[in-house]
Amino acid sequence: MTKTELALHGGQPVRTQPWPSWPQWDETERAGLLAVLERGEWGGYDTAVTEFESAFAAQFCVTTVNGTTTLETALRALNIGPGDEVVVPPYTFIATAASVRTVGATPVFADVDLETWNLSTPAVEAAVSDRTKAVIPVHFGGLPVDFDSLLPLAQRHNLFVIEDAAHAHGSGWNGQPVGALGVAGSFSFQASKNLTAGEGGALLTNDPQLAERMWSIANCGRSPDGHGYEHPNLGTNLRLSGWQAAVLSAGLTRLDDQLQRRMSNARRLRGFLDEIDGLAPQRWDPRVDAHAHHIFLMRYDADSFAGLPRRAFISALRAENIPVGPLYPYPLYHQPPLVEPYSRITPCPNSELLCRQTVSISQNILLAEPHEMDDILQAILKVRQNIAALH
Ligand SMILES: Cc1ncc(COP(=O)(O)O)c(C=O)c1O
Numbered sequence: 596m597t598k599t600e601l602a603l604h605g606g607q608p609v610r611t612q613p614w615p616s617w618p619q620w621d622e623t624e625r626a627g628l629l630a631v632l633e634r635g636e637w638g639g640y641d642t643a644v645t646e647f648e649s650a651f652a653a654q655f656c657v658t659t660v661n662g663t664t665t666l667e668t669a670l671r672a673l674n675i676g677p678g679d680e681v682v683v684p685p686y687t688f689i690a691t692a693a694s695v696r697t698v699g700a701t702p703v704f705a706d707v708d709l710e711t712w713n714l715s716t717p718a719v720e721a722a723v724s725d726r727t728k729a730v731i732p733v734h735f736g737g738l739p740v741d742f743d744s745l746l747p748l749a750q751r752h753n754l755f756v757i758e759d760a761a762h763a764h765g766s767g768w769n770g771q772p773v774g775a776l777g778v779a780g781s782f783s784f785q786a787s788k789n790l791t792a793g794e795g796g797a798l799l800t801n802d803p804q805l806a807e808r809m810w811s812i813a814n815c816g817r818s819p820d821g822h823g824y825e826h827p828n829l830g831t832n833l834r835l836s837g838w839q840a841a842v843l844s845a846g847l848t849r850l851d852d853q854l855q856r857r858m859s860n861a862r863r864l865r866g867f868l869d870e871i872d873g874l875a876p877q878r879w880d881p882r883v884d885a886h887a888h889h890i891f892l893m894r895y896d897a898d899s900f901a902g903l904p905r906r907a908f909i910s911a912l913r914a915e916n917i918p919v920g921p922l923y924p925y926p927l928y929h930q931p932p933l934v935e936p937y938s939r940i941t942p943c944p945n946s947e948l949l950c951r952q953t954v955s956i957s958q959n960i961l962l963a964e965p966h967e968m969d970d971i972l973q974a975i976l977k978v979r980q981n982i983a984a985l986h
Pocket residue numbers: 660661662663664687688690691733759761762783784785794795796
């Protein structure tokens with residue numbers, strides 16, 4: 596077994612140590628959970644929930660059971676439904692677009708930018724019709740969307756901007772945290788996310804009336820000052836539990852340190868990749884103050900790797916114990932519930948290309964020590980040196 600031979604062909608892998616696991620937890624989670632247990636009021640909104648909502652953001656915060664129902668709740672609270680259109684990207688998790696159909700409206704797919712993976716403002720402009728009521732940009736991988744161009748466009752066309760910030764806990768654009776830039780911001784606390792309780796979600800808004808409508812939808816249609824058996828609105832039960840809130844509050848105490856570490860390791864990785872032909876990392880705008888790096892993204896150009904298909908490149912890196920992935924196999928408008936006529940599709944060549952070229956690394960890898968990023972570089976160089984053996 597040699598170090599220069601590919602691990603795929605029996606050589607020694609570049610990486611032999613495990614990567615940081617996810618989720619991470621310690622005595623803080625244990626103490627928070629015990630406090631909920633011993634308070635003995637397990638239903639309704641435990642005080643752990645309201646404590647988390649105040650700690651998570653300076654805006655009004657409404658928690659729910661996940662980051663899919665947050666999107667549905669925001670759309671409902673804005674009275675978006677049958678006959679309305681909502682512009683969404685096709686290169687994202689299905690919830691961004693499916694939520695639009697769930698409330699009876701039509702998702703309209705507009706393309707993303709090839710270098711940022713984020714919704715492209717000119718593509719949104721081209722997709723708007725007189726039925727368009729809202730746009731849901733995703734801060735993809737944690738990279739804030741260019742709000743300096745999107746917001747004026749939304750204002751011109753009278754569109755609500757609902758941020759899908761499922762990847763972007765702690766990200767900031769031009770002096771402002773994401774989630775507070777549009778009319779509402781949606782977060783997910785699902786198991787892979789940078790802040791997690793296994794499941795969970797939160798909506799932020801600066802608008803007190805919208806906050807109240809969202810809260811009411813998530814809490815059986817109640818009103819904050821009404822009787823528990825009075826239901827002025829049609830709602831459902833999306834309440835986050837005290838258990839989840841306790842775990843989230845504990846995780847929140849580490850979020851900023853983790854964010855800094857992910858950002859600095861991502862900078863190091865980007866520095867390496869700038870030297871490697873054929874792997875283009877996601878581009879950062881200088882107006883990005885913080886990038887959560889839920890996913891580290893790069894574009895693989897097979898031509899620069901002697902025509903080696905992306906799946907072979909990924910398999911070779913995985914054998915070296917570098918856990919990379921291809922992310923989404925095709926744009927969302929190929930998923931059966933989102934094909935035409937359930938959606939309207941504008942040309943999305945960049946999203947199509949990103950489905951073929953993306954190579955991703957998940958956030959927990961960026962929590963390793965800075966020098967461990969070198970393993971990723973070494974593995975890429977090793978694959979390149981052995982490219983002939985892979986053909
Ligand atoms: C961009 C995006 N939006 C929404 C969601 C939905 O979040 P959840 O899994 O909490 O329902 C996800 C996540 O998994 C996501 O990646």
